[in-house]
Amino acid sequence: MRDAWIALAGLSAVFLFEMLDNSILDVALPTIGREFSASTEALSWVRGAYAVVFGGSMLVLGAVADRVGRRRIMLIGLVLLGVASLATAFVTSAEQLIAVRAVTGVAAAMTTPGSIALAFRLFGDEGLRVRAITLISTVGLVGLAVGPTAGGLVLAVAPWQVLLLVNVPIAVLAFAGIRSGIAVDRADDLHRTPADVLGGLLGTGAIVLALVAPGLFVDDGPGAWAPWVVTAATVAALVGFVLRERAARHPLLDLALVARPLVSGGLAFKAAAGLAVAGLGYLVTLQLQLDWGWPPALAALGMLPQVVVLVAGGPFVNRFVAWAGVRRAAAVSATTVVAGLAVYTVLGTLAYAWVAGALVLVAAGMRVIGVVAGYSVLNGLPANRTSIGAALVDTASEVTSAAGIAVAGTVLAALFVGTITATPWTPQQTAQFEQAVTVSGLVLTVVAAALVGWAIHRTRTQGRGAPA
Structure with a gap:
């Protein structure tokens, strides 16, 4: 574990970003709403755009990482995270912030799953693997715990943008640790089959719809038509995805x-x-x-x-x-x-x-x-x-x-x-x-x-x- 401290520091920083990001943003939502005169729906999407894009793109980006390299995809994702976080300082409307949060969701999907996968690759021993994953998750949970309190204190003396700009130094730390501490992906560790584009579209669509539907049930109630239409579309996309993966010669996800x-x-x-x-x-x-x-x-x-x-x-x-x-x-x-x-x-x-x-x-x-x-x-x-x-x-x-x-x-x-x-x-x-x-x-x-x-x-x- 001591020999791998540079890599573990970088991977822990990735998980810290995931846990800290939304918990610290929640504290700022009322302030953001007042500054941009945002509607309730727009404000919910400031919070929800990240989760929907993050959840919807993980499966496809995980398959991409297995093919082109887990370390490579994570480093690209960290650069994207830093750029998206910097862009927060320049947004002038709720719509622009929603777009930035969606890009941040893509960056999270490129980095977060890889933190576990790369930690798993660092060690061959079961005990060391469990200890590494425990360490990474502990750092993230500390961020989740202190995020709301720290966010509230920061808002008392600084603009809300500072809360999201904190992702920039976290991304830099993670990039440095992973680039220095984790070896370049070996060709024989990669999955070489062709990409299943149709399966990726169906899988992404099913996950995105599955994440949108619950919010509609909560907001519109079970008596509205929209939640049921989206739920039906979710089931149709999921069935289509399963049929595609069973029939494809090179499926995105081998069932x-x-x-x-x-x-x-x-x-x-x-x-x-x-x-x-x-x-x-x-x-x-x-x-x-x-x-x-x-x-x-x-x-x-x-x-x-x-x-x-x-x-x-x-x-x-x-x-x-x-x-x-x-x-x-x-x-x-x-x-x-x-x-x-x-x-x-x-x-x-x-x-x-x-x-x-x-x-x-x-x-x-x-x-x-x-x-x-x-x-x-x-x-x-x-x-x-x-x-x-x-x-x-x-x-x-x-x-x-x-x-x-x-x-x-x-x-x-x-x-x-x-x-x-x-x-x-x-x-x-x-x-x-x-x-x-x-x-x-x-x-x-x-x-x-x-x-x-x-x-x-x-x-x-x-x-x-x-x-x-």
């Missing part, structure tokens, strides 16, 4: 590889965690500020148990994985995430102590599953397909996180009468919110538990010696 027990199991673990964490975070935020009337600063303190576990849990991850093994660690940690969501669903509206307990359980499970799920997927793939494997892990997390928020938001829209932000609520509205927490939490818990159960079955099959 036989995805079906491998370690790969499919790891993706299911990651999907379950993404679903539970996003749904819980959305509901707890609304509960603390709107239902219980906590001011934003106090609500931020209310999330502190989760932050402490995510940041402080790093040293324990390696020991736990070494003791339990990767497969058992994945099963236990994913089950812990689901248990935390279940605690909140049943008891979370009664007292804050139950909310804090749920946050601790979910954070503890997420701290481990964030490492071992990615490791499991990459360990189940050939060495020349690790970039697209890492992209699959991030895509599963992005899509299921959006789905978790959509389920909670849609149930809330269906059961809550009135404007949710108009407080204080009536006793009837409080009861409606609590009912929405129970219903949506139960749905998310059941689906996440089913994914975890299926993943445990798949990885046990691998453990009994099934072919990779």
Whole structure:
């Protein structure tokens, strides 16, 4: 690990950018809205353009990286990140900022999956690989934890553009570390089959639509036609993608590889965690500020148990994985995430102590599953397909996180009468919110538990010696 510190510093800086970027931007959204007189829809796209482009382009760019070089694509992406971040200083409208955020999403898709893939390539030993991924994720989670607080302090003395300009030195650090510490891609490590352009278009379209649809359900409600049209288009694109990949001579994504027990199991673990964490975070935020009337600063303190576990849990991850093994660690940690969501669903509206307990359980499970799920997927793939494997892990997390928020938001829209932000609520509205927490939490818990159960079955099959 000490011998590879330059490379690990560069890869950690990449993950720091991903975790810090959107968390620090959220603090500035009200300021941005006032400065540009932006509509609610435009402001949502300032936040959403990055996520949609990031999630939609990861699969294609992961396949490109496997073909032309993971290190090369990451270095190009870091240059693009630096340029896009510098451009923030010159935007004069919400539309221009949305365009910059979309370009930043492309840069993130070129760099973030590669951080896991290149860390995996640095070491041949399982223990060192887990430790490297743990280190990288810890740096990112520190950024996620301190981002909102640091952003608020910066806004008190500087313009909001400074919050995004911080990506420039991070990109420079990452570029220097990766260029100096990671060897040039070897030709025999690359995937040489021709690119599947049609499969790439269908796959990108399916992911983009899957990320847009949940927001429409939350914003427009289940009674509107647009969410259902987009959902139907998502299914059609997904079916088209699967048919194309099964028929293509050189598919973008070999579905036989995805079906491998370690790969499919790891993706299911990651999907379950993404679903539970996003749904819980959305509901707890609304509960603390709107239902219980906590001011934003106090609500931020209310999330502190989760932050402490995510940041402080790093040293324990390696020991736990070494003791339990990767497969058992994945099963236990994913089950812990689901248990935390279940605690909140049943008891979370009664007292804050139950909310804090749920946050601790979910954070503890997420701290481990964030490492071992990615490791499991990459360990189940050939060495020349690790970039697209890492992209699959991030895509599963992005899509299921959006789905978790959509389920909670849609149930809330269906059961809550009135404007949710108009407080204080009536006793009837409080009861409606609590009912929405129970219903949506139960749905998310059941689906996440089913994914975890299926993943445990798949990885046990691998453990009994099934072919990779």
